[in-house]
Amino acid sequence: MQASHDTRQRIINAAQELIYASSYNEVGVQEICDHARVKKGSFYHFFPSKRDLALAVLEQSHTFMRDEIINKSFHDDIPPLARIERFFTLLYEFHKDSRENTGSVFGCPFGNLGGEMSTQDEDIRNKVDSIFTASEKPFEKALAEAVERGDLQAIDTAATAKAIFAYTEGIMLYAKTSNNPELIRELGKHALQLTVAVNMQ
Amino acid sequence: MQASHDTRQRIINAAQELIYASSYNEVGVQEICDHARVKKGSFYHFFPSKRDLALAVLEQSHTFMRDEIINKSFHDDIPPLARIERFFTLLYEFHKDSRENTGSVFGCPFGNLGGEMSTQDEDIRNKVDSIFTASEKPFEKALAEAVERGDLQAIDTAATAKAIFAYTEGIMLYAKTSNNPELIRELGKHALQLTVAVNMQ
DNA sequence: TTTTTAGTTGACTGGTCAGTTAAATAAAGG
DNA sequence: CCTTTATTTAACTGACCAGTCAACTAAAAA
Numbered sequence: 389m390q391a392s393h394d395t396r397q398r399i400i401n402a403a404q405e406l407i408y409a410s411s412y413n414e415v416g417v418q419e420i421c422d423h424a425r426v427k428k429g430s431f432y433h434f435f436p437s438k439r440d441l442a443l444a445v446l447e448q449s450h451t452f453m454r455d456e457i458i459n460k461s462f463h464d465d466i467p468p469l470a471r472i473e474r475f476f477t478l479l480y481e482f483h484k485d486s487r488e489n490t491g492s493v494f495g496c497p498f499g500n501l502g503g504e505m506s507t508q509d510e511d512i513r514n515k516v517d518s519i520f521t522a523s524e525k526p527f528e529k530a531l532a533e534a535v536e537r538g539d540l541q542a543i544d545t546a547a548t549a550k551a552i553f554a555y556t557e558g559i560m561l562y563a564k565t566s567n568n569p570e571l572i573r574e575l576g577k578h579a580l581q582l583t584v585a586v587n588m589q
Numbered sequence: 590m591q592a593s594h595d596t597r598q599r600i601i602n603a604a605q606e607l608i609y610a611s612s613y614n615e616v617g618v619q620e621i622c623d624h625a626r627v628k629k630g631s632f633y634h635f636f637p638s639k640r641d642l643a644l645a646v647l648e649q650s651h652t653f654m655r656d657e658i659i660n661k662s663f664h665d666d667i668p669p670l671a672r673i674e675r676f677f678t679l680l681y682e683f684h685k686d687s688r689e690n691t692g693s694v695f696g697c698p699f700g701n702l703g704g705e706m707s708t709q710d711e712d713i714r715n716k717v718d719s720i721f722t723a724s725e726k727p728f729e730k731a732l733a734e735a736v737e738r739g740d741l742q743a744i745d746t747a748a749t750a751k752a753i754f755a756y757t758e759g760i761m762l763y764a765k766t767s768n769n770p771e772l773i774r775e776l777g778k779h780a781l782q783l784t785v786a787v788n789m790q
Numbered sequence: 791t792t793t794t795t796a797g798t799t800g801a802c803t804g805g806t807c808a809g810t811t812a813a814a815t816a817a818a819g820g
Numbered sequence: 821c822c823t824t825t826a827t828t829t830a831a832c833t834g835a836c837c838a839g840t841c842a843a844c845t846a847a848a849a850a
């Protein structure tokens with residue numbers, strides 16, 4: 389116990405940072421340990437496998453996103469639909485900062501891991517899927533409130549929330565592949581269109 | 590030249606299949622060669638590196654998608670907006686078949702590779718980005734035609750096409766992480782909402 | 791027929807992969 | 821104090837990684 393008592397936490401933090409900046413398969417356990425100033429043997433004292441570390445990283449990233457983006461966006465100090473707009477603003481600022489500080493847009497940590505690992509690891513796929521489903525909820529709540537207030541005509545709030553969140557994932561992927569955070573701002577503006585009923589002949 | 594003359598093509602086909610079903614970093618050159626019935630030395634006769642193979646795979650996948658989904662969807666035998674709906678129908682059927690035959694929804698081959706590799710390989714990122722940009726074009730063309738016909742009020746067709754394609758990427762990622770092709774059908778229904786102007790107070 | 795070129799083969803490199811093990815050390819509890 | 825438990829350390833495993841190389845074969849060009 390020469391090292392401090394937060395070894396496990398340092399490992400998660402290092403993995404979160406390294407995997408988010410590249411990919412699960414590109415980052416090795418050794419590299420994570422070096423970055424966390426931990427010996428590999430210690431790593432396997434705290435985690436049965438690299439895969440279990442990934443699940444812990446997903447959990448921590450979910451907490452981070454909920455605290456730093458979701459909760460701040462959906463606070464009820466402004467009208468419900470404005471909260472959705474604020475969500476895209478905060479998302480944009482987060483990725484713009486990342487782009488300025490690191491040179492890269494990293495996209496969505498859940499979408500990244502889900503896209504890479506869903507066909508290889510069922511536990512990771514399920515974890516990402518549950519995070520996605522949970523992330524729809526604040527959108528759904530805002531939409532229901534907007535309908536109640538009369539800001540929106542009656543819609544299927546659950547389906548619409550899912551559509552908006554799927555759109556968000558697409559936007560983040562697009563921003564990553566173009567390495568351009570501005571896409572989040574430009575495409576985010578269209579998100580509320582998914583809330584209106586459309587009548588095509 | 591004991592083996593047939595299509596060695597290079599067999600390598601690309603094997604890589605396309607294997608990488609699409611898992612991920613770039615999960616599939617090794619040796620595994621690709623085994624699957625293509627080619628010795629590893631031959632591989633490096635045709636490709637300078639695994640990365641260059643990935644670029645060739647992206648090119649071939651792009652051709653496939655254009656021929657099998659894009660062109661079939663956007664043929665002008667039906668009205669322009671109906672072509673966009675047909676695109677999601679074909680996309681759904683493709684992934685439903687995949688799910689039935691393999692047990693898994695694999696998502697978008699470009700989105701998968703872009704999400705995994707964009708921060709690690711600039712050439713791959715640029716290739717995916719250019720495929721994305723090219724894929725917006727048939728949407729844009731259909732939208733412009735719809736505006737011309739009076740099916741749609743005047744909109745920014747380029748921005749809307751980009752929004753619809755980003756939404757498509759999000760849908761495919763969501764379908765992959767939930768391993769559920771039905772999401773493509775259910776969420777695809779909302780795509781045309783991105784074509785209408787919205788007026789929120 | 792001889793030379794050149796394209797393609798094939800299998801053995802090989804050095805490095806890295808995830809994961810293991812046994813012993814050492816430190817902290818906590820009695 | 822002594823025992824138990826948690827944690828750390830370094831050396832290790834065997835498999836696999838992308839990529840190299842020189843020798844070989846066959847077809848095409850001269």
